[in-house]
Amino acid sequence: MNGDWTTGAETIAYQCCAACGHVQYFRRSFCSVCGAPDPVEKRASGEGTVYATSLVCRAATPETRAHIPYNIILVDAREGFRMMAHGDNDLVIGDKVTARFAQFAGRLVPYFAKSKL
Amino acid sequence: MMSFITGVGLTSYGRHEGSSSLDLMSKAAELAISDAGLKRAEIDGVLCGYSTVSPHIMLATVFAEHFGIRPSYAHAVQVGGATGLAMTMLAHHLVQAGVARHVLVVGGENRLTGQSRDASILALAQVGHPDYEVPLGPTIPAYYGLVASRYMHEYGATQEDLAEFAVLMRTHAMSHPGAQFHEPISVADVMASKPVALPLKLLDCCPVSDGGAAFVVSREPTAEAAVRVRGCAQAHTHQHVTAAPALSELGAEIAIARAKQAAGVAISDVRYAAVYDSFTITLAMLLEDLGLAARGEAASRVRAGYFGREGEMPLNTHGGLLSYGHCGVGGAMAHLVETHLQMTGRAGNRQVRDASIALLHGDGGVLSSHVSMFLERMR
Numbered sequence: 001m002n003g004d005w006t007t008g009a010e011t012i013a014y015q016c017c018a019a020c021g022h023v024q025y026f027r028r029s030f031c032s033v034c035g036a037p038d039p040v041e042k043r044a045s046g047e048g049t050v051y052a053t054s055l056v057c058r059a060a061t062p063e064t065r066a067h068i069p070y071n072i073i074l075v076d077a078r079e080g081f082r083m084m085a086h087g088d089n090d091l092v093i094g095d096k097v098t099a100r101f102a103q104f105a106g107r108l109v110p111y112f113a114k115s116k117l
Numbered sequence: 118m119m120s121f122i123t124g125v126g127l128t129s130y131g132r133h134e135g136s137s138s139l140d141l142m143s144k145a146a147e148l149a150i151s152d153a154g155l156k157r158a159e160i161d162g163v164l165c166g167y168s169t170v171s172p173h174i175m176l177a178t179v180f181a182e183h184f185g186i187r188p189s190y191a192h193a194v195q196v197g198g199a200t201g202l203a204m205t206m207l208a209h210h211l212v213q214a215g216v217a218r219h220v221l222v223v224g225g226e227n228r229l230t231g232q233s234r235d236a237s238i239l240a241l242a243q244v245g246h247p248d249y250e251v252p253l254g255p256t257i258p259a260y261y262g263l264v265a266s267r268y269m270h271e272y273g274a275t276q277e278d279l280a281e282f283a284v285l286m287r288t289h290a291m292s293h294p295g296a297q298f299h300e301p302i303s304v305a306d307v308m309a310s311k312p313v314a315l316p317l318k319l320l321d322c323c324p325v326s327d328g329g330a331a332f333v334v335s336r337e338p339t340a341e342a343a344v345r346v347r348g349c350a351q352a353h354t355h356q357h358v359t360a361a362p363a364l365s366e367l368g369a370e371i372a373i374a375r376a377k378q379a380a381g382v383a384i385s386d387v388r389y390a391a392v393y394d395s396f397t398i399t400l401a402m403l404l405e406d407l408g409l410a411a412r413g414e415a416a417s418r419v420r421a422g423y424f425g426r427e428g429e430m431p432l433n434t435h436g437g438l439l440s441y442g443h444c445g446v447g448g449a450m451a452h453l454v455e456t457h458l459q460m461t462g463r464a465g466n467r468q469v470r471d472a473s474i475a476l477l478h479g480d481g482g483v484l485s486s487h488v489s490m491f492l493e494r495m496r
Contacts, residue, residue, distance in 0.1 A: 005247045006252070012142060025249065027248075051267065052266045052267040053263065054259045054314045054315060054316075056262075057313060058314065059310070060242065070358035072255050073263075074263055074267075074359065082360075084255070086253060104142050104252075109252060113312055
């Protein structure tokens with residue numbers, strides 16, 4: 001896989017431990033549960049459920065201030081990991097959501113909207 | 118072996134124009150040493166926190182030189198908002214182990230006048246993950262805003278419920294001359310205050326302050342009144358909010374269980390509480406995690422007067438971080454200073470009836486690092 005959104009690619013990636021099956025979002029060269037090396041890198045579906053939301057109305061830099069208000073959300077991905085992202089301002093906890101990507105303060109970030117049923 | 122809090126020192130919080138972090142630390146240290154009835158040369162251990170305004174890789178030695186002491190043991194400690202109690206816990210163990218006789222614990226920062234508010238907010242947001250969180254533009258209020266939204270969802274709490282904690286802390290601050298804020302506020306004022314990171318609004322958030330706090334932890338009491346560390350413990354479950362466990366499995370519950378065991382104390386023995394309150398949600402959740410209120414019931418206990426000065430469990434009678442102020446490491450140290458004044462009957466117009474056993478709790482990061490501590494008045 002050629003990177004993910006943290007390196008500018010339109011992808012959400014996660015890792016899966018071949019030894020114990022643990023799923024982790026923050027990239028490491030080992031499994032954070034059992035310590036086994038080289039967890040398998042996988043591409044996530046971008047489907048998930050909103051776990052928490054906070055609408056940011058006061059930002060600390062000119063670049064981020066240009067975007068206020070913006071909704072910071074935690075999403076429980078279908079694959080079993082939790083991630084932070086942006087989302088529509090009217091999302092509520094429990095909403096089924098799908099990711100796309102958006103520009104934010106000069107960076108590519110994951111952006112979730114309600115899934116089309 | 119035991120350890121005793123033998124002296125405390127606290128500056129006013131708010132604006133200290135022209136004072137550096139070292140100035141504020143020195144002022145508080147002087148007050149604490151004099152309160153303990155000691156000479157500065159008798160201090161043989163120094164533990165200090167950090168300053169976001171004046172970062173240094175050796176702040177304890179910088180402070181010791183500036184203050185004019187040559188300790189046999191000194192270094193800084195960094196656990197975010199839990200630093201003050203983590204230092205106290207370490208001082209307790211150092212004194213018990215015979216490493217030092219009188220450990221000065223000190224924190225202070227000109228966080229308000231030494232840098233812009235944006236710089237403060239930006240520096241603190243870096244507790245987030247540099248690759249997976251910080252690029253999304255979160256702020257500390259946003260991290261806690263996320264937690265607040267989840268808490269409200271799981272326990273049916275409302276923004277008005279959270280507002281009660283801001284009103285309580287302001288009510289307490291109004292009777293402390295050193296507090297940053299003295300104007301009364303109502304739940305309606307909190308609700309009408311500017312949105313910061315919803316559901317948190319300006320008055321749900323602690324301010325940025327200048328100030329300093331210090332105490333001395335000693336092997337023997339130095340005065341008639343003796344307040345000892347009865348027992349303490351920590352828990353660290355995660356750093357980043359993305360990696361936090363479920364609300365029912367956070368570190369406060371783990372730390373308090375360990376501390377109760379270490380101290381041989383039950384929550385029903387506690388007469389005074391000093392609990393970290395960076396945001397209204399922090400206080401609500403910690404009170405419940407510590408067992409000072411049932412899950413989802415903390416706000417109703419505030420409304421019933423339970424945590425008031427005259428209530429069954431007086432809480433942060435100086436006004437807490439929310440209204441006494443928050444100058445970084447010193448912020449939560451003010452909770453211990455106030456606790457000591459209450460336990461030794463020196464809290465003046467804020468004096469509670471009985472503070473013979475106190476529970477203190479600090480939280481760093483986003484409910485990441487926790488220290489629980491019981492203090493007991495021996496005589």
